Amino acid sequence: MNQDIHVVVEHLRGQVADITYVALAAARGLAAGSGGSLAAVLLGHNDEGLAGDLGADRVLYIDDPALADFNPEHYAGALTELISADPPRCVLFGDTSMGAETAGILSARLDLPLVSRCRSVDTANGALSFVSQICGGKILVEGALPEPVSLVTMVPGHYQPEEGRGAVAPEVIQTSISPRVAGRVTFNAYLEPAVGDIDISSVSVLVAVGRGIANEDNVEMAEELAEALGGAVCGSRPVVDQGWLPTTRMVGKSGKRVKPDVYLALGISGAPEHVEGMSGSELTIAVNTDVGAPIFDVAQYGSDVDLLDLLPVLIEQVQAAKEG
Amino acid sequence: MNIVVPVKLVPDLVEDLEIDESGITLDTSWLRLILNEVDEHALEQALLLKEAHGGTASVISLDGEGVDDVLFSSAAKGVDHLIKLTGLEFGDDLNNHAVARLYGAIVERLEPELVLIGVQAHNDLDGSLGPLLAEYVGMPYVGYVSGITVTDGKCRVLKEYPGGLIAEMDVVLPAVLGVQAAEAPPRYVAISRIRQAMKTVSLDEQAAADPDSGGGPTIDSMFKPETGERATMIAGDEEEVAAKIVDLLGELGKV
Numbered sequence: 001m002n003q004d005i006h007v008v009v010e011h012l013r014g015q016v017a018d019i020t021y022v023a024l025a026a027a028r029g030l031a032a033g034s035g036g037s038l039a040a041v042l043l044g045h046n047d048e049g050l051a052g053d054l055g056a057d058r059v060l061y062i063d064d065p066a067l068a069d070f071n072p073e074h075y076a077g078a079l080t081e082l083i084s085a086d087p088p089r090c091v092l093f094g095d096t097s098m099g100a101e102t103a104g105i106l107s108a109r110l111d112l113p114l115v116s117r118c119r120s121v122d123t124a125n126g127a128l129s130f131v132s133q134i135c136g137g138k139i140l141v142e143g144a145l146p147e148p149v150s151l152v153t154m155v156p157g158h159y160q161p162e163e164g165r166g167a168v169a170p171e172v173i174q175t176s177i178s179p180r181v182a183g184r185v186t187f188n189a190y191l192e193p194a195v196g197d198i199d200i201s202s203v204s205v206l207v208a209v210g211r212g213i214a215n216e217d218n219v220e221m222a223e224e225l226a227e228a229l230g231g232a233v234c235g236s237r238p239v240v241d242q243g244w245l246p247t248t249r250m251v252g253k254s255g256k257r258v259k260p261d262v263y264l265a266l267g268i269s270g271a272p273e274h275v276e277g278m279s280g281s282e283l284t285i286a287v288n289t290d291v292g293a294p295i296f297d298v299a300q301y302g303s304d305v306d307l308l309d310l311l312p313v314l315i316e317q318v319q320a321a322k323e324g
Numbered sequence: 325m326n327i328v329v330p331v332k333l334v335p336d337l338v339e340d341l342e343i344d345e346s347g348i349t350l351d352t353s354w355l356r357l358i359l360n361e362v363d364e365h366a367l368e369q370a371l372l373l374k375e376a377h378g379g380t381a382s383v384i385s386l387d388g389e390g391v392d393d394v395l396f397s398s399a400a401k402g403v404d405h406l407i408k409l410t411g412l413e414f415g416d417d418l419n420n421h422a423v424a425r426l427y428g429a430i431v432e433r434l435e436p437e438l439v440l441i442g443v444q445a446h447n448d449l450d451g452s453l454g455p456l457l458a459e460y461v462g463m464p465y466v467g468y469v470s471g472i473t474v475t476d477g478k479c480r481v482l483k484e485y486p487g488g489l490i491a492e493m494d495v496v497l498p499a500v501l502g503v504q505a506a507e508a509p510p511r512y513v514a515i516s517r518i519r520q521a522m523k524t525v526s527l528d529e530q531a532a533a534d535p536d537s538g539g540g541p542t543i544d545s546m547f548k549p550e551t552g553e554r555a556t557m558i559a560g561d562e563e564e565v566a567a568k569i570v571d572l573l574g575e576l577g578k579v
Contacts, residue, residue, distance in 0.1 A: 100452060101468075114421075115450065135341055139341060183496070185495050193490075253486060
């Protein structure tokens with residue numbers, strides 16, 4: 001048992017994910033409070049090159065062909081050995097497609113408490129604490145990070161990734177751990193994202209529709225508005241899952257990240273998973289009948305009129321302004 | 325192929341959420357619970373696989389307000405076996421570790437080839453149910469799945485990564501898969517068919533074991549986020565709001 005803080009590095013096809021730098025930034029404060037050191041845990045195969053800009057005191061590197069691409073079984077297997085051999089005070093992951101399941105499997109397997117969706121972690125007098133966001137960001141929860149060992153998954157938003165990058169390449173320590181491979185999960189291949197008619201990440205005006213658009217026919221009105229503005233329509237997950245828009249138009253955690261000049265959010269509540277993909281927009285105008293919707297925390301301008309009443313009027317006025 | 329879908333009911337975020345006097349939990353007196361959205365997708369995917377390969381689909385839920393409606397509606401969609409754990413309810417301060425253990429005990433008895441579960445719920449505080457459940461029953465887990473093909477004792481899954489990238493993986497059965505999206509939108513079922521299911525289908529009620537919440541954090545306080553800089557709300561009816569939006573677009577040279 002020691003007081004070190006570990007951050008499990010998330011990487012995909014040769015690139016470290018931003019959430020890893022966010023977790024490193026969070027972990028730096030924890031390590032200062034716990035009195036331990038900060039180690040980045042890198043799992044991969046021939047991936048030492050990824051260690052260079054990790055803002056950690058050292059990098060614990062586990063190299064194995066079975067870790068060449070993410071595999072929840074192999075990641076959990078290798079981390080089981082690492083954590084069991086010398087348990088640190090905390091292990092941080094991204095609350096992501098890779099991190100969430102690895103942390104969950106380890107929590108049940110090693111009987112270690114797991115705190116998910118942490119947006120910040122803190123320390124006071126050596127006591128480590130967390131703030132998690134639940135209910136789509138409408139509720140925050142605070143508590144102590146359980147002793148002696150806690151697993152933590154981090155969501156983006158509170159720390160800047162730049163804070164988690166190091167100016168000097170940290171020492172890389174190659175471990176002798178190899179994952180015990182049960183062979184139940186096999187990685188085959190990556191399938192590239194579908195190429196759509198329009199790349200929404202390069203469009204300057206986006207008309208974004210969410211659940212509030214109510215049905216497929218109304219999406220046509222949004223199309224009409226986007227056309228009048230010389231922009232494109234995109235949407236949040238529920239709209240895409242309904243089949244009203246192709247997946248190439250999805251903005252958010254598992255969709256595209258966009259930074260348009262104008263993001264017109266229609267009937268979008270602003271769940272953290274969506275905001276992650278659009279928070280870099282220059283100007284966001286949100287229309288939602290729920291005045292408490294988190295999207296109004298992101299938008300500069302907002303209205304609670306019914307978007308279905310607004311759309312025809314707005315189309316008309318935009319067309320008139322263009323003609324005038 | 326036998327498939328089990330364990331479900332979770334969660335607060336409807338359209339409603340105002342209030343924190344109760346204890347300051348560490350939501351006020352449940354006015355709380356409306358709905359089926360976790362991605363559980364709807366897990367259920368739909370189970371029905372699609374059942375239709376393609378035969379077998380049975382079962383749904384497991386804890387008790388609680390609205391649970392019977394969820395169960396009968398899934399029966400109307402084609403689910404064969406409705407299991408309700410009685411004696412404990414959603415909202416009873418049960419964390420996901422506790423629910424995963426309770427559901428795990430049922431899954432072990434049912435011995436399914438596949439467990440499909442929503443990849444996450446918005447009120448998960450101690451991880452999502454899927455990987456916990458998988459580990460408790462000794463099955464492999466892959467989450468963020470948006471496509472499943474089953475052949476010869478294994479399944480090929482599509483796992484989502486950020487930016488639309490997909491990883492194709494093979495998983496040996498039996499397995500637990502965390503579903504992000506079904507291959508078709510969740511089907512609609514008419515209320516008349518749900519009413520009919522209420523008359524013809526019976527609930528398999530089983531008493532829940534004593535819950536074990538080990539593995540989650542203790543909540544010291546719960547609060548609403550401080551509203552930082554909120555959006556400037558545009559006053560007026562839709563004509564005035566549209567005019568203001570056109571002004572803003574005009575300032576950026578977009579109209």
